[in-house]
Structures are given as structure tokens and as C-alpha cells.
Amino acid sequence: MDFDKHALRQVLLVACAVAGAALWLRHGVLEAGLLPRDCTSGGEPLLCLLKDALVQGFMHQRVGWLSLAAGGAAFVLGCRRLAWLGWVSGLLGLVFYSYDPAAVGTLLSLLVLVAAQRQHRHGERKAA
Incomplete structure (x- = not known):
């Protein structure tokens, strides 16, 4: 299977980078306790802001x-x-932790990314 033909190489590279960074943030930072537990006492404001942004991103999916x-x-x-x-x-x-809506959104997006690349390449062949 030719990865360039179906635009999968770029999609897979982005997927590996994003998934790796997200897994590192989840397991290596959040669940490892590297961020402050209690941000109400005015500890590290930047670390508390990062923690709040991460937690708010996946709250309520x-x-x-x-x-x-x-x-x-x-x-x-x-x-x-x-x-x-x-x-x-x-x-x-x-x-x-946003499995249900993310799975559907990811698959719909993947269909568009692969189909758009196929149409673009098919148009190049017609022009030639």
C-alpha cells in the first residue's frame, strides 16, 4: 500500500505526535502529580493555569x-x-476521557482527509 497515494503518511505522523504528547500530558504530568494539587493557596500560578486548562478541556467531554x-x-x-x-x-x-464524541469526530475527519487527497490526485491525473 502506497502511503503517499492515500495521504496517510501525513495523517499518521500527526496522529503519532498528537497522541504521544497527549499520553505524556495525561500519564506523565497529570496522573504523575507533577502539577500542584491545591491551586487555591496561590502556589505556582502558571502551573495552576496549565492544570486548569487541561482539566477543563476534558471536563464535560x-x-x-x-x-x-x-x-x-x-x-x-x-x-x-x-x-x-x-x-x-x-x-x-x-x-x-471523551471517547464517544471524539471517536465519531475523528472518523469523520479521517474520511474527509483521505477523500480530499484522493480527489486532488485524481484531478491531477485528469489534467495530465
């Missing part, structure tokens, strides 16, 4: 819903930029 919205819009509109947003946020959602 916000990252997963972002992926689903972006992936659905990308699928309907055929927009690669929305598909990339859905793909990356979906991978984050799969790591950060």
Missing part, C-alpha cells in the same frame, strides 16, 4: 464535542481545515 462538531462540519462541507481540527481534537479526546 469538551474536546470530544469539538472533534464531533469539526468532523461533522468537515464531512458536510468537505473542508480540510475543519477535518484537521476534528482529527487532532479527536485524538486528544480519545486520550482525555
Whole structure:
């Protein structure tokens, strides 16, 4: 299977980088206790801000819903930029406890990314 032909190489590289960074943040930072437990006492403001941003990102499955919205819009509109947003946020959602909406958003985004590359290459062949 030719990875360049189906635009999978770029998608897989981004997936590995995003998933690796998300797993490191989840297991190496959040669950390892590297961030302050109690941010009410005015400890490290930057670390508390980072912790709050990470926790708020996956509370109420916000990252997963972002992926689903972006992936659905990308699928309907055929927009690669929305598909990339859905793909990356979906991978984050799969790591950060937003499985249900993130899985659907990720798959819809992946369909758009692969189909758009195929159409682009098919158009190049027709022009030649």
C-alpha cells in the first residue's frame, strides 16, 4: 500500500505526535502529580493555569464535542481545515476521557482527509 497515494503518511505522523504528547500530558504530568494539587493557596500560578486548562478541556467531554462538531462540519462541507481540527481534537479526546464524541469526530475527519487527497490526485491525473 502506497502511503503517499492515500495521504496517510501525513495523517499518521500527526496522529503519532498528537497522541504521544497527549499520553505524556495525561500519564506523565497529570496522573504523575507533577502539577500542584491545591491551586487555591496561590502556589505556582502558571502551573495552576496549565492544570486548569487541561482539566477543563476534558471536563464535560469538551474536546470530544469539538472533534464531533469539526468532523461533522468537515464531512458536510468537505473542508480540510475543519477535518484537521476534528482529527487532532479527536485524538486528544480519545486520550482525555471523551471517547464517544471524539471517536465519531475523528472518523469523520479521517474520511474527509483521505477523500480530499484522493480527489486532488485524481484531478491531477485528469489534467495530465
